[in-house]
Amino acid sequence: MTQLKDKAPLGKVIVITSGKGGVGKTTSAAAIAAALAKRDFKTVVIDFDVGLRNLDMIMGCERRVVFDFINVIQGEARLKQALIRDKRLDTLWILPTSQTRDKDALTKEGVEKVLNELKEQFDYIICDSPAGIERGAQLAMYFADEAVVVTNPEVSSVRDSDRVLGLLASKTKRAEDEGAEVKAQVLVTRLDQRRIDAGEMMTIDDVLEILAVPLLGVIPESTAVLRASNVGMPIVLDEPSAASRGYEAAVARLLGEEVDTQTERDKKPGFFSRLFGAPA
């Protein structure tokens, strides 16, 4: 396999998950993948939401889908045939899913095989999880090295994220084989300061106190997000906005943490770094 860079690909698997639907998982997966690719990391984003495929639309490549993730798992196509290269960034690739099958088409062995093949070629493999905590979501997180838990600052979303954090600590390959936790960080999306001020939304501190994991970033509610997804543009490739800056900062933090993940086990973040580790 020829590489753009001289060194071996990082092969890091990051799942974007949340439990609750509609919190911004796919938007975040697309934005994080694009921001990593912008920094010259060879990145692929995989849609695990079999039957409700959305990622290709957010990425603006829905008309270029011929073969998909499920075809590859079932041996009907080679990985190379299913990967779609982004037209804007040549380090960014998409592995779309099937709209006609369902989540039973995903198998643990199949997912592992595809991920292992991708690890040999890519620095970052971003898994866009479906909502819920059923099979599709569990397979999306099973092989992850790290997790980004997307949460809106409201009680039901936070509670579902807490449930997902519990699964990340027990129902992943890392947890089962090594008894180690998948490193999880929370990305708070759709933050509306006016609604927080009005007492209608939870504050970042409230969210972090409940979830007790490090804060990866905060994405403000923004019309730019909707506009970008309507035209199939990952938000960080669109014109600058508060949301795109939020994602850029989140990715910077994700890479900053990269150094720590080299050690076998992560140290729990201290109380102060949790509270003051990131701007709200």
Place this chain on the structure above:
Amino acid sequence: MRAEPIQVRGRFLTAIAIRIEVDTPDASFFAALDEKIRSAANLMVGAPILLDFEKVPGFASRDHLGELVRAIRAKGLLLFGVQNATPEQQALAEEFGLIQVLVGRDTPVQQARAVSPRRSRLVAQPGNKVIHRHVRSGQLVVAERGDLTIIGSVASGAEVLASGNIHIYGTLRGRAMAGVEGDTNARIFCSKLEAELLAIAGLFKTSETIHPDLRRCNVQAFLEDETLHIERLV
């Protein structure tokens, strides 16, 4: 008396018995053993371990026992004895440095004579459990035979149960049920109360019936006159 270099004390402690169910252990037996040890690592690692031959009087191969002993010790478990062994099995066990533990009529099945008592806590309260992490939504933690101590928070939608007391060094947002076997003396302690439900020996209060002044406070809950009381700890 203080000058005495040695004091002899009687000790009881809880040991964990691994009961063998097949006469000849094969690959699937060892796979099942690995799985058991992994799934119950909290319970088994560091605790004194016995092999129970009750169901397998025919288990008499030196090689099989040797393999089993090595497999268990390789997992870091402290295997020290056997119980319900036939004289033949006893003799074999001795070769591997395992002592026969007699299970007397008066002794509860899970108590065995101490060889190397590790912690006095085991002696005082068999079955206590300490959890060093947050209990997340949807998770259930049970201490069937003792107290449950959580060093962390209990999330909304999580449940913690104990036959004894429950101590939570963190925020209790979920449900805590102490004295689940009917112990009316059991209590619940937590550093910050935001519970969905508190119950002791089946008597409960929900968030709606907990006085608002107590919310977010360091409290204890206990039964008195068949009523659940919650009181601030100062």
